[in-house]
Amino acid sequence: MAALLELDHVAKAFGTVVVADELSYTLAAGEILGVVGPNGAGKTSMLNLITGSLQPDRGRILLDGRDITAMPVHARARAGIGRTHQVPHxxxxxxxxxxxxxxxxxxxxxxxxxxxxxxxxxxxxxxxxxxxxxxxxxxxxxxxxxxxxxxxxxxxxRLLLLDEIAGGLAEHEVQALIEIIRALRGEGLGIVWIEHIVQALVSVVDRLMATNYGRKLAEGAPKTVMASPEVQSVYLGQGIRA
Amino acid sequence: MSTTSATAVPPFRVESATPASRAAAVVGLLLLAVLATAPAWGGSGFMKLLIEFFTLLALAQMWNLLAGYAGLVSIGQQAFVGLGAYGLFVGTDRLGLHPLLAIPVLAAVIALIALATSLFAFRLHGGYFAIGTWVIAEVFRILVSGAKEVGAGNGVTIQGAAFLGPQGRLALTYWLALGVGFGSVILVAWIMRSRLGLALRALRDSEAGAESLGIDVFRTKLAVYLIASVGCAVAGAIIYLSLLRIQPNAAFSVDWTARMIFIVIIGGLGRIEGPIVGALVFIGLRETLADFGSLYLVILGVVAIGLTLLAPRGLWGLFVARFPMVSFGAQPRLVMGAQTPGGAGPPPGTTPTEVA
Structure with a gap:
């Protein structure tokens, strides 16, 4: 069976600023993928590529194995892609x-x-x-x-894209949100969740992906990804480990 | 926050009428019933004034739908007034149709013409769209001015309605104007309570948000453009059923759109009440200032500038800000809990209209 969502070598640049660098990954129904990366790493642009408000320079985006790269925003929404904006609209x-x-x-x-x-x-x-x-x-x-x-x-x-939905929430509100997101996974939704609050993310996601300059740095089990030296140096800064 | 299943929903109902909107509907229907009898008791001057008022109201409602609700600022709606006028001439004088039959036929044909012009107009946005619509209107004016079949630059006089007699034609025109005036208000009220209206109000606030929730922005705007174009054409046909003499420079004059804009801006953009208030003010000013000659236009301009500076939401906006309880708004209200004694069964509501 085809994955719910598949990015196949998606590339997008604004002049010299690369927001997606040959990005490829898949997401299954009932799976939560967390995405971390510093500001400007291309996380929101990645969601915009999936919803169609940005067009990739190269590569394909597939929903249920169907190529949706040429589909307009409203048609993708009707096909089952829901998203929340970092800055509410x-x-x-x-x-x-x-x-x-x-x-x-x-x-x-x-x-x-x-x-x-x-x-x-x-x-x-x-x-x-x-x-x-x-x-x-x-x-x-x-x-x-x-x-x-x-x-x-x-x-x-069927696919829910969350863009820093927990940012600015109090601790108990984050917990309530996590309960909702867990329940949605139980109902079979595939979720891509961008968040700066790594602690919240690690507690619920099945997989974590770290990005920088549109490039995938690491992907896998949350703890492994966060522990990798490359992620630590890019995401948390260098020279802070004792 | 709770994590209950999405299917278990507490009882609710949706109310979309307010006491003020119900009262307005009753008063409006009573007014319509009284005015419909005017040919029996009103003088021809009174009826001609009302013909002008109701056709201008319809034109303004259409422009408000375009600019106030869909954000499509057109300064080329005179294209459809002129096409409506010539469509009436072709229907009655060339094809020999009764005016009552000619109007629906011209409406259908002009809908197709509007669909064709949308291919050009919708490539443009914002100020370019505004200028583009004006250019399209000018193209129609020039084409018609060169067409000998419809009198070229001299224009034509409609004679196909002469069989009705002067009194019969005045009464018919009056009833048609009454119909198009009330009809435009009812149409806009119905649209705003429909699925199309929901989409329009959403994309007025945020096009990005509307798109990401599945609204087809292009088709929504196209639907409004077609409705407004046909509405202007029907109103234009009725105006010229009253005037009879059609000249291309007058029928395709940008003055038509200038009047629509004036009425909507002083009444209140993006509000169904705006064009009603604006048309009353416009007709009132014109009647009181008729003797001032061209000074009358200067006064209209000063009124428009003054109102946009002092009351940017128009006279109705000013009134609503002062008396917020007078709301005829289409906003549905969610009411939780079991049914009221009056309303058993599923909640009453609007029937969504298929848009896109």
Whole structure:
């Protein structure tokens, strides 16, 4: 069976700045891949390549073995790719309920579920039910991050791309988030999770990938990857080990 | 946060009407019923004024849909006013159709023309789109000015409605104007409660966010462009059923779009109430300042500049900011808990319309 997601020698550069350097990996359904790397390592660009808001210079991206490299953003969303943005993109003039309803009505039409039921389920799951009729523009940063997740979940994705969703959250909030992400894995979603909070990532991901300048430095079991000298020097800086 | 299964959902219902919107619907229908009888009691001056008001209201609603909701700032909607005018002439005088039949036929043909012009216009964005739509309108004006079949630069006079008699034609035109005026408001209200409206309001706030949630931005905007173009064509046909004399320089004049923009900007961009308020103000100013000659245009300009500086959300925006409880908005509200005594069964709601 084909992997849920496959990147096949994906390359992308903006002039001399390389954000993806012959990047290849696969992700299975029910698997969580954590991605770490310093700022500017090309992590968000990698998600943009998967969602289609960036086009690669070379290489292919496959969903369920099907080449989606030429597919526009909205079609990939309808094919089951959900994502949360590092900087939330709420529809500020619409209520939280409407924001989530959009995910359920458009990207979620593939699932055949009633959009309003899917919306209420996603709101309940992310703890936003009490804010359903609040204008999204009036939410706190934490609730905007929840809203990003709720919108993606309401679309019933098969592949979920999380871009620093735990950044800025308090410890107990991170724990609650991890519970949700574990449950989603149990439901068979494939998840790519970019995060700077390595501790949170290591506790839940099946595999960890470290990147820098769009290049894969190491990939494998989280502890092994974090312990590798190359990752330690790039990600944590040199000369800090006693 | 909880991790309950996604299928177990507590009971809920969605309400999309407010007391104000229900009251507005009732008042609107009563007003429509009263106004529909005007040919029996109103003078021809009164009816002509209302014909102008309701056709301008329809044009402004269409421009508001384009610019206020879809972000498509067009200054070329006069293309469709002119096409509607000439479409009416061809339908009634050349094909011998009754005006009531000519209008749906011209609407269908102009929908296809709009689809063709969209191929050019939609290659452009922002200010380039605005200028591009104007260029398209000029192309139509020049083409029609050179066509001997429709009177070339001198234009034509519609005679195919003469069989109705002066009173009969005035009454028919009046009812059509009433229909297109109320129809444009109902159409926009319905769109905003539909799936298309949900998509429009989303991409107004964030195109990137809308795309990543599966909204086809291109097809959503195209749908609005086609609706607005056909709406302007129908309104244009009714305007010229009243005026009868069609000249290319007047029918394809950018003045039509300037009026639409003036009405929408002073009333309130991106609000269904905006064009209603704006058209009332426009007609009111024109009636009171008719004797001032060209000074009237200067006053209109000063009003427009003053309002955009002092009330950037238009007069209706100013009013709503002062009285927020008067909301006719289409925003649905989620209400949790078991059904109310009145509403058993599944929650009532809008029927989503297929867009893309």
């Amino acid at each position: 709420p529809f500020g003039g619409m209520t939280v309920f409407e924001n989530v309803l959009i995910g359920a009505s458009f990207a979620g039409q593939r699932t055949g579920a009633d959009p309003r039921t899917a919306t209420v389920a996603a709101l309940e799951r992310t703890g936003l039910l009490a804010h359903a009729n609040t204008p999204a523009g009036a939410l706190t940063l934490l609730d905007r991050k929840r809203l990003e997740l709720a919108r993606a979940l309401a679309s019933g994705p």
